[in-house]
Amino acid sequence: MFFQSSDLSIRLKSETGVLPDTMTKFRKVSGGVTAAKGFRANAVRAGIKKAGLDLALILSEPVSRCAAVATTNRFCAAPVALNREHLAKGRQVRAVIVNSGNANACTGQRGLADARKTAELIAEQLGCKSVEVLVASTGVIGVHIPMDKVDAGIRDVCGLIAESSSSDRAVEGIMTTDTKPKSAALRFPLGGRTVTIGGMTKGSGMIAPNMATMLAFLTTDAEIPRIILRSMLGRVVRRTFNRITVDSDTSTNDTLVLMANGASGATLHSAEGKDAEIFEQALEEICSDLATQIAADGEGATKLVRVLCEGARTEREAERVARTVADSPLVKTAMFGNDANWGRIVAALGRSGTRFDPAKVDVYLGRVRVVRDGGRANYSEEKATAAISGKEVAIRIVLREGTLSAEVKTCDLSYDYVRINAAYRT
Amino acid sequence: MFFQSSDLSIRLKSETGVLPDTMTKFRKVSGGVTAAKGFRANAVRAGIKKAGLDLALILSEPVSRCAAVATTNRFCAAPVALNREHLAKGRQVRAVIVNSGNANACTGQRGLADARKTAELIAEQLGCKSVEVLVASTGVIGVHIPMDKVDAGIRDVCGLIAESSSSDRAVEGIMTTDTKPKSAALRFPLGGRTVTIGGMTKGSGMIAPNMATMLAFLTTDAEIPRIILRSMLGRVVRRTFNRITVDSDTSTNDTLVLMANGASGATLHSAEGKDAEIFEQALEEICSDLATQIAADGEGATKLVRVLCEGARTEREAERVARTVADSPLVKTAMFGNDANWGRIVAALGRSGTRFDPAKVDVYLGRVRVVRDGGRANYSEEKATAAISGKEVAIRIVLREGTLSAEVKTCDLSYDYVRINAAYRT
Numbered sequence: 001m002f003f004q005s006s007d008l009s010i011r012l013k014s015e016t017g018v019l020p021d022t023m024t025k026f027r028k029v030s031g032g033v034t035a036a037k038g039f040r041a042n043a044v045r046a047g048i049k050k051a052g053l054d055l056a057l058i059l060s061e062p063v064s065r066c067a068a069v070a071t072t073n074r075f076c077a078a079p080v081a082l083n084r085e086h087l088a089k090g091r092q093v094r095a096v097i098v099n100s101g102n103a104n105a106c107t108g109q110r111g112l113a114d115a116r117k118t119a120e121l122i123a124e125q126l127g128c129k130s131v132e133v134l135v136a137s138t139g140v141i142g143v144h145i146p147m148d149k150v151d152a153g154i155r156d157v158c159g160l161i162a163e164s165s166s167s168d169r170a171v172e173g174i175m176t177t178d179t180k181p182k183s184a185a186l187r188f189p190l191g192g193r194t195v196t197i198g199g200m201t202k203g204s205g206m207i208a209p210n211m212a213t214m215l216a217f218l219t220t221d222a223e224i225p226r227i228i229l230r231s232m233l234g235r236v237v238r239r240t241f242n243r244i245t246v247d248s249d250t251s252t253n254d255t256l257v258l259m260a261n262g263a264s265g266a267t268l269h270s271a272e273g274k275d276a277e278i279f280e281q282a283l284e285e286i287c288s289d290l291a292t293q294i295a296a297d298g299e300g301a302t303k304l305v306r307v308l309c310e311g312a313r314t315e316r317e318a319e320r321v322a323r324t325v326a327d328s329p330l331v332k333t334a335m336f337g338n339d340a341n342w343g344r345i346v347a348a349l350g351r352s353g354t355r356f357d358p359a360k361v362d363v364y365l366g367r368v369r370v371v372r373d374g375g376r377a378n379y380s381e382e383k384a385t386a387a388i389s390g391k392e393v394a395i396r397i398v399l400r401e402g403t404l405s406a407e408v409k410t411c412d413l414s415y416d417y418v419r420i421n422a423a424y425r426t
Numbered sequence: 427m428f429f430q431s432s433d434l435s436i437r438l439k440s441e442t443g444v445l446p447d448t449m450t451k452f453r454k455v456s457g458g459v460t461a462a463k464g465f466r467a468n469a470v471r472a473g474i475k476k477a478g479l480d481l482a483l484i485l486s487e488p489v490s491r492c493a494a495v496a497t498t499n500r501f502c503a504a505p506v507a508l509n510r511e512h513l514a515k516g517r518q519v520r521a522v523i524v525n526s527g528n529a530n531a532c533t534g535q536r537g538l539a540d541a542r543k544t545a546e547l548i549a550e551q552l553g554c555k556s557v558e559v560l561v562a563s564t565g566v567i568g569v570h571i572p573m574d575k576v577d578a579g580i581r582d583v584c585g586l587i588a589e590s591s592s593s594d595r596a597v598e599g600i601m602t603t604d605t606k607p608k609s610a611a612l613r614f615p616l617g618g619r620t621v622t623i624g625g626m627t628k629g630s631g632m633i634a635p636n637m638a639t640m641l642a643f644l645t646t647d648a649e650i651p652r653i654i655l656r657s658m659l660g661r662v663v664r665r666t667f668n669r670i671t672v673d674s675d676t677s678t679n680d681t682l683v684l685m686a687n688g689a690s691g692a693t694l695h696s697a698e699g700k701d702a703e704i705f706e707q708a709l710e711e712i713c714s715d716l717a718t719q720i721a722a723d724g725e726g727a728t729k730l731v732r733v734l735c736e737g738a739r740t741e742r743e744a745e746r747v748a749r750t751v752a753d754s755p756l757v758k759t760a761m762f763g764n765d766a767n768w769g770r771i772v773a774a775l776g777r778s779g780t781r782f783d784p785a786k787v788d789v790y791l792g793r794v795r796v797v798r799d800g801g802r803a804n805y806s807e808e809k810a811t812a813a814i815s816g817k818e819v820a821i822r823i824v825l826r827e828g829t830l831s832a833e834v835k836t837c838d839l840s841y842d843y844v845r846i847n848a849a850y851r852t
Binding site for chain 2: 072073075076103105107143329330336337343347349351352354358359374375376413414415417422
């Protein structure tokens with residue numbers, strides 16, 4: 001039913017041209033967050049969410065340098081606040097503990113104490129400092145986390161991870177009502193060594209009532225100074241995870257953590273040069289792949305919708321145009337209905353707040369040009385409908401104002417979106 | 427099924443406190459856009475839309491001073507561009523001609539020529555200058571308007587309006603797939619005379635595929651200098667029509683026209699003083715009433731949702747908070763599902779871009795406080811559910827950062843919204 005992520009990354013490469021030829025050096029491998037050397041992961045059922053694994057642990061041995069980004073939502077959850085504190089104090093990360101089923105958001109001082117206790121329990125089990133532990137939560141907002149269950153679960157998962165590592169179980173442990181697990185890993189040569197970047201993610205809007213959050217965890221066995229790690233991650237996230245939208249709602253818990261433990265023996269000494277370029281490309285490829293998996297698995301999604309804006313004066317303007325179109329419920333419902341309704345696309349474009357000359361605008365659905373010079377192009381309605389009736393739709397807007405472009409990925413808006421979100425919490 | 431506008435205006439008054447005691451002087455009257463002296467209106471079927479009346483004319487005798495606001499969409503429709511030109515050149519308006527079924531948007535130079543010809547045909551029939559005629563269109567984007575039908579229709583409607591005036595027919599003539607006609611009128615004493623303000627409007631998002639546009643036409647028999655009319659209208663529209671949202675999409679054709687012909691003998695000489703205050707209050711009341719009718723008749727709406735933000739530092743911040751919550755598809759689907767899901771409200775609030783201290787926030791659903799000091803309040807789930815299960819829902823957010831407030835009105839997001847918008851254009 002859904003579009004395959006492995007296909008996508010290749011198509012994205014060739015069509016958007018974001019990633020240059022060095023891409024061919026990247027080899028997809030299995031193992032997700034555990035594909036890189038020195039990372040283990042596993043999950044147990046602690047009984048926090050209704051069914052399934054709900055407490056996942058990622059372990060770095062040796063210890064990792066770390067960069068992270070988190071939600072800008074003012075109601076940030078307790079774990080988000082705790083991680084900020086830990087990353088400010090500490091310089092390395094040993095473990096990330098993630099629970100699903102409870103967001104620990106809007107839970108006040110007690111919520112913060114619960115998150116802190118969680119990190120302490122992990123530190124105790126692993127024999128590390130609690131500032132070396134990060135915490136992430138996803139699930140119901142406004143309910144205190146059941147610490148007795150977390151306590152018992154932490155003993156279980158620490159015991160289990162000592163025996164075995166399972167990327168698949170870890171992914172399951174962080175899912176709420178995602179319809180599919182989401183992970184990816186790439187392997188490539190770097191400075192004469194072989195380096196791997198792996199990752200897993202979850203989220204598809206705020207899937208079930210009160211369930212929120214995009215979480216992503218990335219691991220690499222390259223050794224990278226923290227300052228380089230942070231600037232790379234900032235740039236890459238801006239172009240990948242920050243360019244997907246399911247319903248324009250930003251969660252209280254969004255967290256992305258990138259850990260680099262150096263276990264491959266490869267070291268990135270400088271932010272400049274070919275090695276840095278290669279690593280950043282691989283990181284962008286992984287993040288783009290994971291982000292696209294989220295968009296394609298959006299709530300009620302029947303198709304992935306890629307909105308590309310070309311010929312903008314700035315990348316920021318291109319992104320704003322693409323995002324406005326991608327967020328338009330009228331465009332999204334038209335995509336669901338296989339309706340090549342370009343009037344809605346230009347209406348969204350026109351209200352995007354971007355300066356452009358309407359008389360120069362072209363719009364394509366797939367390869368069919370439906371708008372030429374700001375008015376209806378000469379096209380076959382049949383072909384336009386065919387172009388948007390598949391599992392993946394490409395909307396391309398050409399402004400002819402400059403040379404910059406940006407792509408935002410989303411999904412369509414279906415009856416199921418309403419069904420999923422209108423259901424009573426039970 | 428739907429909420430009655432006459433009830434609403436009274437409730438809005440008392441609950442929001444926007445309108446002070448002088449309100450009691452305003453008496454609701456029938457007749458909509460023709461209630462004020464010296465205005466006639468009627469409509470005919472010209473055959474532009476599939477069925478029903480589709481060409482409406484509003485006539486002012488004596489000639490009116492006029493203020494207007496129009497869409498900020500870059501793809502503004504041809505009539506919007508023409509009106510801008512006419513209002514810049516001319517100082518008075520004799521007639522407004524409105525067609526439904528075709529938006530005359532994205533139609534290039536020919537579209538502009540068609541709009542210009544439409545004004546000229548009216549001017550010819552009425553024996554006035556074409557700059558004294560305004561044109562408005564709503565309907566399909568990107569299709570040229572059938573000028574032969576417009577030509578014949580204009581003769582018909584000019585003949586008909588000479589014989590009879592009908593507010594009801596005029597309203598029908600501007601509707602696309604609104605489920606109900608929308609008009610209102612108020613009468614009140616002003617400077618020793620009796621003054622009337624009337625209006626009609628249409629729109630409920632972009633109802634049917636490719637149908638767009640909010641249109642509103644207001645008439646008054648007070649005499650008001652144009653400069654006062656314009657500043658009043660600007661302030662009032664900002665607080666009324668600009669504070670409703672169905673799906674956050676701004677159409678290419680949005681147009682609001684206010685005409686003042688002085689036929690009552692009452693004159694507003696100054697922008698200051700009691701008379702100006704009374705008139706502006708009446709204008710706000712009419713605009714609020716009409717705007718609320720649009721929100722309540724939003725695409726697929728089963729209920730009106732009023733989002734009030736109180737205790738903000740600025741009115742602009744209050745509006746931004748209210749609008750972010752009102753635009754959230756997650757909040758709107760929860761309202762459709764009668765789910766008192768306040769986690770989604772605080773999540774939207776938190777991403778609104780407004781500065782506030784989460785620990786001071788209270789949220790009410792109707793009279794039930796569900797969030798206290800940023801966390802879950804002690805409330806009965808049953809009562810919270812009851813508070814949002816009616817035909818009208820009030821969400822109140824108290825920031826405790828300042829003294830200013832703003833309310834944004836919207837509707838819920840239902841299966842019917844998707845059904846209406848996902849249907850093929852046929």
